[in-house]
Amino acid sequence: MNITLQKVTQDNIRACVRLEVAESQKEFIAKNVNTIAWAYVDPNFTPYAIVDDETVIGLLAIEDVPENEDYDRYWIPRFMIGDQFQGKGFGKQAMRVAIDMLAAKPDCQRIRLSVWPENPGAIEFYQKVGFTVTDELLEDELVMDYYINEP
Numbered sequence: 001m002n003i004t005l006q007k008v009t010q011d012n013i014r015a016c017v018r019l020e021v022a023e024s025q026k027e028f029i030a031k032n033v034n035t036i037a038w039a040y041v042d043p044n045f046t047p048y049a050i051v052d053d054e055t056v057i058g059l060l061a062i063e064d065v066p067e068n069e070d071y072d073r074y075w076i077p078r079f080m081i082g083d084q085f086q087g088k089g090f091g092k093q094a095m096r097v098a099i100d101m102l103a104a105k106p107d108c109q110r111i112r113l114s115v116w117p118e119n120p121g122a123i124e125f126y127q128k129v130g131f132t133v134t135d136e137l138l139e140d141e142l143v144m145d146y147y148i149n150e151p
Contacts, residue, residue: 048062
């Protein structure tokens with residue numbers, strides 16, 4: 001397993017758009033084409049292809065909101081692993097790479113994401129990676145935090 005994150009480009013966009021999650025997960029996550037389109041209008045939002053060697057296996061997006069407080073600056077608003085690649089450890093490895101990338105930023109205190117309360121599989125996955133559920137809600141989704149360091 002050799003997971004890297006590569007910005008979505010002309011070279012990998014088609015592979016990213018073709019990926020879909022399992023049928024039971026589709027109600028919880030935006031289509032990849034929507035995630036990529038969001039970046040067109042939001043300069044703080046960057047989609048990345050999740051790549052194993054040379055195969056695109058998933059998509060994630062990083063949101064860096066510089067006007068927010070440091071504890072609320074870095075978000076992972078999208079994360080998906082293609083259905084055919086799930087259950088093989090790729091998700092944990094990809095999330096670890098994303099966490100390491102953000103943790104290298106000197107002002108990164110924590111990494112945040114949100115998840116539907118009706119999606120216990122995702123909540124459990126993020127908890128296994130090290131995220132904790134907070135008491136915050138964001139548009140009816142539970143906010144989860146991964147603590148890098150606190151002031």
